[in-house]
Amino acid sequence: MKLLVCISKVPDTTSKINFVDNNTKFDESGVQYIVNPYDEWYALVRALELVEKHGGTVTTITVGTNADDPTIRKALAIGANDAVRIDANPNDPFFVAKQIANYASKENFDIVLTGKETINYNGSQVGGMVAELLDLPYVSLATKLNVDGETATLERDVQGGIEVVEVNTPFVLSAAKGMAEQRIPNMRGIMAARTKPLKVIPADSQEDLSSVVKFELPEAKSGCKYIDPENMNELVDLLHNEAKVI
Amino acid sequence: MSVLVFIEYKNKVSKAALEAVSYGSKIGKVSVVTYGNIDSSELEILGKYGAEKVLVHKGISSSNDQQITKLVAAAADQENSNVIVLAQDQTGKSIGPRIAAKLSAGHISGAIALPDTSNGFVVKTNVYSGKAFAHISVNTPIKVISLLANSLPPEMNEKTAQIVDFDADLGDARITVKEMKTQGEGIPLPEAELVVSAGRGLKGPENWGIVEELAESLGATTACSRPVADIGWRPHHEHVGQTGIAIRPNLYIAAGISGAIQHLAGVNGSKVIVVINTDSEAPFFKAADYGIVGDAFEVLPKLTEALNNFKASQN
Numbered sequence: 001m002k003l004l005v006c007i008s009k010v011p012d013t014t015s016k017i018n019f020v021d022n023n024t025k026f027d028e029s030g031v032q033y034i035v036n037p038y039d040e041w042y043a044l045v046r047a048l049e050l051v052e053k054h055g056g057t058v059t060t061i062t063v064g065t066n067a068d069d070p071t072i073r074k075a076l077a078i079g080a081n082d083a084v085r086i087d088a089n090p091n092d093p094f095f096v097a098k099q100i101a102n103y104a105s106k107e108n109f110d111i112v113l114t115g116k117e118t119i120n121y122n123g124s125q126v127g128g129m130v131a132e133l134l135d136l137p138y139v140s141l142a143t144k145l146n147v148d149g150e151t152a153t154l155e156r157d158v159q160g161g162i163e164v165v166e167v168n169t170p171f172v173l174s175a176a177k178g179m180a181e182q183r184i185p186n187m188r189g190i191m192a193a194r195t196k197p198l199k200v201i202p203a204d205s206q207e208d209l210s211s212v213v214k215f216e217l218p219e220a221k222s223g224c225k226y227i228d229p230e231n232m233n234e235l236v237d238l239l240h241n242e243a244k245v246i
Numbered sequence: 247m248s249v250l251v252f253i254e255y256k257n258k259v260s261k262a263a264l265e266a267v268s269y270g271s272k273i274g275k276v277s278v279v280t281y282g283n284i285d286s287s288e289l290e291i292l293g294k295y296g297a298e299k300v301l302v303h304k305g306i307s308s309s310n311d312q313q314i315t316k317l318v319a320a321a322a323d324q325e326n327s328n329v330i331v332l333a334q335d336q337t338g339k340s341i342g343p344r345i346a347a348k349l350s351a352g353h354i355s356g357a358i359a360l361p362d363t364s365n366g367f368v369v370k371t372n373v374y375s376g377k378a379f380a381h382i383s384v385n386t387p388i389k390v391i392s393l394l395a396n397s398l399p400p401e402m403n404e405k406t407a408q409i410v411d412f413d414a415d416l417g418d419a420r421i422t423v424k425e426m427k428t429q430g431e432g433i434p435l436p437e438a439e440l441v442v443s444a445g446r447g448l449k450g451p452e453n454w455g456i457v458e459e460l461a462e463s464l465g466a467t468t469a470c471s472r473p474v475a476d477i478g479w480r481p482h483h484e485h486v487g488q489t490g491i492a493i494r495p496n497l498y499i500a501a502g503i504s505g506a507i508q509h510l511a512g513v514n515g516s517k518v519i520v521v522i523n524t525d526s527e528a529p530f531f532k533a534a535d536y537g538i539v540g541d542a543f544e545v546l547p548k549l550t551e552a553l554n555n556f557k558a559s560q561n
Contacts (some may be wrong), residue, residue, distance in 0.1 A: 001280060014507050014510055017374045017377045017378050019372065019378070024393075028527050036488075037488075037489070066259060073329070082375035093353065094346065094347065094352070096267070097343075116337075119374075119375055119488065119511075120374055121355075122356055122373055122492075123355040124334075124342075125346075125353055127343070128341070128342065128343030128344065129343045129344070129347040131311070131344060132344040132345075132348050134348055136338060137312060137421045138259065138311045140311070140336070140339050141340070145396050153424070156336075157336050158309075158337070158426075159337060159434065160256070160429065161427050161428040161429040162429065163423055163425070163426050163427075164340075164423070164424045164425040164426075164427070165421050165423050165424060167418070167420060167422070171381075171421075177490065178482070208352070209346075209384065209386050210354065210382050210383065210384045211379065211382070211383050212380050212382055212383075213381040215378075215379065215380050216370075216380075217378055218376075218377070218379070218514070221532075221533060221535065222535075224521070224531050224534040224535065224536065224537040226536075226537045226538070226539065228536050229539065229540030229544065229548070230548070232551070232552035235520070235538070235549065235552070235558075236549070236555075237556075238495070238536060239518070239520075241519075243441070243518045243535065243536075245439075245497040245517065246440070246520050246553075
């Protein structure tokens, strides 16, 4: 099996979110970057489990600059065989998808795996775009994946429940919680990751189709109003007359 | 502008569908495209929210990403649509980006406001798991907007929808649905306006009766924190938070949940948050509008009783 896992770096889940340059850029000061949890815990780990069972290779792909290399090495430490980085700033999901699709179209992967979304942009866009550009089926929000020969069986989140679906390789999926358990890289993995191949290739020309004009932080809560636990009539009154939500 | 709204009809026209149609009608003239063997009378309600035309493809019955993409692209071509709107739900996440890629259209994912066209075409979206907003600009001839549930309430805009059969070659379904495991009754969490949620503070699954009674009294949907879903006290589809579902109801009541940052990421879009916790230092109080430092086992039944009295006084 030949698997491609899309990896991106995101600020750690506990990062303080602030913006600089007139609210046009994320404030990176003091921010620790991690592999996007959906890419790592679910897509990458499940890909490794499948290859351990059926044989094959797991390649990671990232559209990013050399600032992404530490998180790419982390993915290699967890167990990916090799990594590809398309050297460009990932500002637009279509741009990113196009780079990944261009690379994947030359390599005959059985499955292209992405996380269901990144925790910074929450766009859930790249996987579907890659699938469309490659004219492949896209199983979004997959929570289980098993492969038997050329047929894969998956469970996915849909409206009102879970769908069990079957699809032939090649295909693209986005991975959600349930797919696998997080793996902590061991010392051997970390040492091995230093010498695993990380191929950097230039980006193909593609215009961005969207751009961020500015960011904005939500208005701070005006503070919590405390209510006596014995006086729930007061809470009901506030929810009705002040908050107007009931 | 000519707007095409994709909706999914599953036994009824959902609130998410009405939100998308109402949103579209504030941008331009709305045509709707959907699929399935649906009785026309069921779709007339779309006219009340601004749809002037509804295209129904009766050749497919289940959602397949590639077929739906072809369906929307064919309808957009016929209607000369400039803007395509759909709900950012599970189906929307699957097909929104596909449609955008097929039409070389800029895609705005997770929109929470109408486009600002004073200088280009800019839409406000939710980013950083609800901890910030981004204003996204798109300059392509066609724009695709995926709308987050509960962002703009559907508003009436009385039109008469002409409901017509629509035929297009959709190719084969390359994903086969083997089974559908239905979960839960009632209003799905992402669409719910009122949500009652509980966590480890409830001490065991046998104690959820007081949570359900409050939810029933309010007409709310129940939710839970991650640990509670992970240990199997509650089903996974109730888990709200960073790795579960992100919701933005009008009212979120959290009992016995400390409010870890990962939980907040799933609920901080809520308009009003009520936190009930025995620990006055629980971080959730910082994100709350109303706080009750008290034992959920005592507070929840009292709140249910107060609500029942309130409802009785309203009648």
